[in-house]
Amino acid sequence: MGVTPPYSIHVASNLLGSLARYIDETHIAIITDNTVGRLYAPMAKDALAQAGKEFHCYCVAPGEQSKSLASFEHLLRQMVRDGFTRSAAVLALGGGVVGDLAGYVAASFMRGVAFYQCPTSLLAMVDASIGGKTAINMPEGKNLVGAFWQPRAVIIDIGTLRTLPTKAFRHGAVELFKHGLLANERLLESVRAEEFQPGGPPDFLIEAVAESAAVKANIVVADERETNLRATLNLGHTLGHALEAVSDHALPHGEAVAYGLYFAAVLAKNRGWKDLTPMVGDFLQWVQPAPLPTTEFERLESFLARDKKRLSDRLRYVLLRGISKPVIVDDVTLQEQQAAWMELLEVAA
Amino acid sequence: MGVTPPYSIHVASNLLGSLARYIDETHIAIITDNTVGRLYAPMAKDALAQAGKEFHCYCVAPGEQSKSLASFEHLLRQMVRDGFTRSAAVLALGGGVVGDLAGYVAASFMRGVAFYQCPTSLLAMVDASIGGKTAINMPEGKNLVGAFWQPRAVIIDIGTLRTLPTKAFRHGAVELFKHGLLANERLLESVRAEEFQPGGPPDFLIEAVAESAAVKANIVVADERETNLRATLNLGHTLGHALEAVSDHALPHGEAVAYGLYFAAVLAKNRGWKDLTPMVGDFLQWVQPAPLPTTEFERLESFLARDKKRLSDRLRYVLLRGISKPVIVDDVTLQEQQAAWMELLEVAA
Numbered sequence: 278m279g280v281t282p283p284y285s286i287h288v289a290s291n292l293l294g295s296l297a298r299y300i301d302e303t304h305i306a307i308i309t310d311n312t313v314g315r316l317y318a319p320m321a322k323d324a325l326a327q328a329g330k331e332f333h334c335y336c337v338a339p340g341e342q343s344k345s346l347a348s349f350e351h352l353l354r355q356m357v358r359d360g361f362t363r364s365a366a367v368l369a370l371g372g373g374v375v376g377d378l379a380g381y382v383a384a385s386f387m388r389g390v391a392f393y394q395c396p397t398s399l400l401a402m403v404d405a406s407i408g409g410k411t412a413i414n415m416p417e418g419k420n421l422v423g424a425f426w427q428p429r430a431v432i433i434d435i436g437t438l439r440t441l442p443t444k445a446f447r448h449g450a451v452e453l454f455k456h457g458l459l460a461n462e463r464l465l466e467s468v469r470a471e472e473f474q475p476g477g478p479p480d481f482l483i484e485a486v487a488e489s490a491a492v493k494a495n496i497v498v499a500d501e502r503e504t505n506l507r508a509t510l511n512l513g514h515t516l517g518h519a520l521e522a523v524s525d526h527a528l529p530h531g532e533a534v535a536y537g538l539y540f541a542a543v544l545a546k547n548r549g550w551k552d553l554t555p556m557v558g559d560f561l562q563w564v565q566p567a568p569l570p571t572t573e574f575e576r577l578e579s580f581l582a583r584d585k586k587r588l589s590d591r592l593r594y595v596l597l598r599g600i601s602k603p604v605i606v607d608d609v610t611l612q613e614q615q616a617a618w619m620e621l622l623e624v625a626a
Numbered sequence: 627m628g629v630t631p632p633y634s635i636h637v638a639s640n641l642l643g644s645l646a647r648y649i650d651e652t653h654i655a656i657i658t659d660n661t662v663g664r665l666y667a668p669m670a671k672d673a674l675a676q677a678g679k680e681f682h683c684y685c686v687a688p689g690e691q692s693k694s695l696a697s698f699e700h701l702l703r704q705m706v707r708d709g710f711t712r713s714a715a716v717l718a719l720g721g722g723v724v725g726d727l728a729g730y731v732a733a734s735f736m737r738g739v740a741f742y743q744c745p746t747s748l749l750a751m752v753d754a755s756i757g758g759k760t761a762i763n764m765p766e767g768k769n770l771v772g773a774f775w776q777p778r779a780v781i782i783d784i785g786t787l788r789t790l791p792t793k794a795f796r797h798g799a800v801e802l803f804k805h806g807l808l809a810n811e812r813l814l815e816s817v818r819a820e821e822f823q824p825g826g827p828p829d830f831l832i833e834a835v836a837e838s839a840a841v842k843a844n845i846v847v848a849d850e851r852e853t854n855l856r857a858t859l860n861l862g863h864t865l866g867h868a869l870e871a872v873s874d875h876a877l878p879h880g881e882a883v884a885y886g887l888y889f890a891a892v893l894a895k896n897r898g899w900k901d902l903t904p905m906v907g908d909f910l911q912w913v914q915p916a917p918l919p920t921t922e923f924e925r926l927e928s929f930l931a932r933d934k935k936r937l938s939d940r941l942r943y944v945l946l947r948g949i950s951k952p953v954i955v956d957d958v959t960l961q962e963q964q965a966a967w968m969e970l971l972e973v974a975a
Contacts, residue, residue, distance in 0.1 A: 346699055386771065388760075388769075389773065422734045422736075423736075
């Protein structure tokens with residue numbers, strides 16, 4: 278399945294085997310991590326070799342620590358030594374970490390070369406690989422250095438989900454579910470289906486992934502820079518980021534956002550808008566998040582206020598007037614947030 | 627004097643004193659080097675302070691070695707620690723090195739913030755500050771990592787030329803003269819005038835700088851990415867780069883390009899096109915370049931062929947059919963180049 282141009286997203290089974298057809302360039306830097314590379318780099322290399330392409334494959338350690346300036350430097354220098362020029366292409370084969378790092382390498386090598394995303398986690402498929410955000414971390418914080426650099430194509434081989442741990446699958450499902458809330462009600466049914474699991478039927482997963490990716494692609498195409506439309510993608514992320522921070526990143530991002538989605542649903546319900554808390558609550562249960570960090574709201578509030586979406590003493594949230602009806606509200610009071618926090622604590626208990 | 631939008635280039639006397647009027651943002655990172663910073667940072671800081679702007683000033687060591695990943699990292703981390711956000715602005719105050727480094731910092735900090743160029747060398751005023759090319763060096767070579775990132779405005783205080791060493795002024799004049807050859811005959815007269823020197827009359831220098839900057843701006847606006855039109859800016863640079871390389875960068879860039887301009891003029895003359903060698907020869911003499919590296923053409927050729935503009939066994943050059951008539955030719959034979967090299971050796975002897 279494809280999404281309308283200018284965003285070229287391909288979702289199918291066994292796509293790694295025909296990778297080369299999506300890549301115009303003849304000299305390709307595959308960037309992957311040791312875990313994904315061991316599983317899927319051989320298929321990618323075979324496909325490129327059979328098409329007569331030249332390539333080099335670079336493996337980084339799995340995990341967030343590879344989104345570093347040291348990895349960035351290592352990859353760039355290695356590419357120079359391996360003879361890459363400005364007609365190179367960079368192919369990210371892996372999850373969000375690999376995509377962010379490889380994308381920033383592509384954006385920076387000789388002031389920018391062609392970039393292709395081959396996401397292998399559900400989160401990367403429906404979220405991180407789409408939108409052109411690339412970045413590395415600094416000791417002072419995450420994603421502080423990077424570029425907007427669009428991939429020429431996002432090539433999604435649904436078969437790579439089979440090796441994804443259930444927990445990681447659920448983390449990706451949170452963003453897929455969020456896309457359902459924002460713009461596609463069918464996705465909300467997909468996540469409830471028995472087939473929605475790493476080893477589920479390919480056709481079912483292809484449809485869900487393609488629809489979720491399309492939600493994000495349509496939003497970022499309409500709004501390449503982060504302004505109002507793109508900001509609706511922050512649904513669930515305001516509280517989510519604060520929970521991650523307050524837990525010192527012990528609570529995984531996907532689980533923090535799942536809590537954040539419920540929190541946003543409560544805020545909307547308490548304004549008298551459509552009550553989505555039963556459905557979001559069911560989903561939250563399915564995610565099986567780690568326990569909610571036990572904290573006074575006052576402590577959480579200091580992290581909420583640090584969020585870049587802050588505006589005076591009231592806070593900005595993305596809320597839903599209903600399914601597919603996101604609105605950005607700038608006037609959520611402390612009282613509203615405190616009340617919603619109490620309700621979330623009850624549900625999570 | 628200004629150039630038509632979208633390129634905002636301001637050239638005047640005492641512009642540093644009214645710097646703030648060109649900068650919308652309220653938190654500004656001034657990036658400069660110790661030499662320029664000592665001379666002009668106080669003026670820039672005063673101007674920003676008077677306008678109620680908040681700023682931090684970062685000084686790097688003067689010279690090419692500051693275009694490093696280490697400087698890049700240091701500046702980015704310092705900006706985070708000093709509280710800069712994505713609404714920051716970066717102001718480059720200095721020559722080409724500072725502009726390239728600061729521009730890449732601006733392109734990368736939180737995926738890109740506003741950028742302003744305040745060039746203080748003639749070369750940076752008429753060439754490096756315009757076009758959006760930013761970069762740092764790697765041990766493997768120059769400008770290997772960077773971004774295209776356009777400045778919101780180029781703010782040229784002509785008074786900063788007064789402190790520019792004569793030699794650096796002449797190096798900048800080479801690009802100004804090149805712009806004259808490519809598109810503005812008046813510039814060819816300007817460089818012959820008595821007033822054309824670092825301490826020359828401001829109005830005279832303002833006009834020459836503004837016209838030269840406009841030549842480059844018009845070309846890059848018409849052709850933001852490096853394709854055919856922008857490639858004409860490589861006039862003189864094919865031999866120039868080879869001379870720099872063959873001399874192990876002992877021959878300064880400006881002087882190498884001056885030789886390259888003469889070489890290109892000889893190639894054109896020998897094709898029966900307009901003979902610009904007398905005029906370019908006079909200019910070459912004015913530049914007072916270091917002696918031409920004594921080398922066999924064969925050795926030079928290996929560096930010429932390494933140039934990215936290579937095409938099969940014939941080489942690509944920008945040549946002039948006449949003043950303001952650049953053409954890109956792909957079929958310059960070894961024999962033609964050897965003959966031109968002999969003529970250049972004679973003139974340079």
